[in-house]
Every structure is written in C-alpha cells, then in structure tokens.
Amino acid sequence: MSRTLDHTGPIGAATPTDRAARLRSTWHAAWNEGAVDALDDLLAPAYVRRRGPAGTPQGRGEFKAGISAVREAFPDLHTEIEDVVEDGDRLAVRWRSTGAHAGAFLGVPPTGRRVEVSGATFARFEGDTVAEEWVTFDARQLLEAIGVITTGHTAAVDPDLVRGVHRRFITxxxxxxxxxAGTPKGxxxxAFxxxxxxxxxxxxxxxxxxxxxxALHRATHLGVSILAADQLEVAKTxxxxxxxxxxxxxxxxxxxxxPLIDGSSAHLEVEIGERIEAGSHTVFTGRVVAAHHTDRAPLVYxxxxFFDISRTAPLPW
Ligand SMILES: Cc1cc2nc3c(=O)[nH]c(=O)nc-3n(C[C@H](O)[C@H](O)[C@H](O)COP(=O)(O)O)c2cc1C
Known part of the structure; x- marks a missing residue:
C-alpha cells in the first residue's frame, strides 16, 4: 500500500529507517531499562503527547516522569514493539506491555498481579525528532487488572444476557x-x-x-465487501x-x-484513520475513498x- 520509505530530505535529517531504529532503541532504554533521559534525543523539546479527546496533553518532562512512575509500580515492565509502519514523516507503532504490579499505582497498593496492556502510538517527526504523538490503548485492561474498576467476567450484566441482546440485532x-504487501487478507x-x-x-x-x-494495523486502506444473499459460502470461508x-x-x-470480493452487493474502499483499542477489539475508522453498489440483495445475519432479504415482505409505512 502507499507506505513510503523515502530517503530524500534535508541534509542531516533522519531517514525514515533511522527513525524506526532510533525509536525502537529509545523505547527499549526508557520503558524497559528506565533510562528516560534517552528520550531527550528522540523527542523535540516542545514535544506533545495526546491520548484521546478527553486526555490532557503531556509535555516531554511529564511523559518522562510518567514512565518513571509506571516503572516504580511495575519494576519488571517490559514493552515489546510488535510492528512499526512508516509513512512519510509519520510512524505507527503497535506495542504490548507486561509487568507485575509491585508498587503503589493510582493510589492502589501493590496487588502482585501481572498486567498486560496493548495499544498503538502514532508519531509525527519533524526532522530528527518527534514533534507530536497520539497514543491509544484500552486503559480498562490496566485498571481492571489492579482492581480499580470491574468489567469483563465480573461485569454488572451477565455476558450471556448481552449476547442474547445482540442476537436480536439484524446486520x-x-x-x-x-x-x-501483495498478499490479500480478510x-x-x-461490526460495520x-x-x-x-x-x-x-x-x-x-x-x-x-x-x-x-495486516489491518499495518495497512493504509481497507476494503469492505457487503455480501450478497447468494454468497453464504463466501461468508463461511x-x-x-x-x-x-x-x-x-x-x-x-x-x-x-x-481486494474486493466479486459478486458482492456493494463495495467500499476506506482510507484508515483512527485505530481505537476497545476491549478485545480494535475499532478502525476511516474515510470512504471509493464506493460501488449493485441491485443484488444483501445477505442478512x-x-x-443467515437470511435472504429478497424473500421477506416489506412493511407499509
Ligand atoms: C456473521 C459473522 C460476523 C462476524 N463479525 C465479526 C466482526 O465484526 N469482527 C470480528 O473481529 N470477527 C467477526 N467474525 C468472526 C471472524 O470472521 C472469524 O473469527 C474469522 O475466523 C477471523 O479470521 P482470521 O483469523 O483469518 O482473520 C464474524 C463471523 C461471522 C460468521
């Protein structure tokens, strides 16, 4: 897809590949070894870190202090970078952090519980340094593990009940x-x-x-094929x-x-915008950049x- 590995740029500016390598080694030093001053070489002095619309933006110093506080609470903290994608001056990082809760965190005394949090960070470089970052992760994974909030298995509503509700919703x-990179995935x-x-x-x-x-996390675009009523086998595949x-x-x-499935009722191509971590899923939002529809009846679930909507009677209204 339209990923660039463009090595042109102002003399002395970091090439994209340098940026990825520097980010990996700096993250390792800061997150895994606690050497937060290593970030001074990677992050611009006026660096801003943003976390969702409700999050308060952080400067470089606050971010460094934040990492140190997390490492005090989770001394064996280990962050693994699962994927890095470069696109011009932007860099997208998919990561997973694990650690045992051995020190007070958010006012919660150590629980000894092992915590795992995964998310994504999107960095914008200006020359050699990161000017801005957007980070998304599901904070509930962390808060639930140390008992600050209760969701999931001990949710207020029985998951089977919720499943039963979803079964009443037609899609x-x-x-x-x-x-x-040349291989179709799907x-x-x-949940569209x-x-x-x-x-x-x-x-x-x-x-x-x-x-x-x-593959979706790495991609710049995704395709949506809305299946037709005669494509049950495609749905199963x-x-x-x-x-x-x-x-x-x-x-x-x-x-x-x-890749768009032939014979579908309709197609969209989408330029991926945000990747929002939510519970067990990632929500991919994006801008529609191509659209096509036919008069083939859609498959209903x-x-x-599975149902064929063309065999149902429309209600007068
Ligand atoms: C009707 C139907 C709807 C589904 N909707 C979703 C969905 O919205 N999101 C999702 O992650 N999986 C959904 N699944 C499950 C995935 O298609 C399924 O886990 C698949 O094996 C994933 O393939 P992969 O591991 O090769 O990517 C759905 C399955 C069916 C039959």
Missing part, C-alpha cells in the same frame, strides 16, 4: 480485506457501521486475535481460518489496491443464522 455480513465482519456521510466515514471492529488484525481464503473466491483489487 448484513461484510468481508473486510486489505492488501498485505475476515467476515458484521456508517459514521458520517459528510465526510463519508465508516467503522469496522476487528478482534485483536484475528489473523487479519496485524471468511469466517473460517483457512490460510488462503482468497483462493476459494473470485476477487478484484479496487482502485486503492484493496441475525440470531446466528
């Missing part, structure tokens, strides 16, 4: 795809929604355990785990390179079953 079935997704028409934006929710997830799902279907690359 279509999409295949969400991406081109992973999965069946019904329009966000806005002006500008046209959509979202899809993809479980982090999906084999397609890392993409809901499965085959290594080569695309060998079993006919597909065509869209104008932005995403409800209560664990």
């Amino acid at each position: 279509g079935v999409t295949v969400v795809t991406t081109d992973d 999965l069946a997704v019904n 929604s329009s966000i806005s028409l002006d500008p046209p934006m959509v979202l899809v929710c993809v479980q982090r355990s999906s084999a397609t997830h890392p 993409f809901a499965g785990k085959s290594d080569d799902k695309f060998a079993e279907v006919l597909w065509t690359p869209g104008e932005h390179g995403t 409800s209560g664990g079953g």
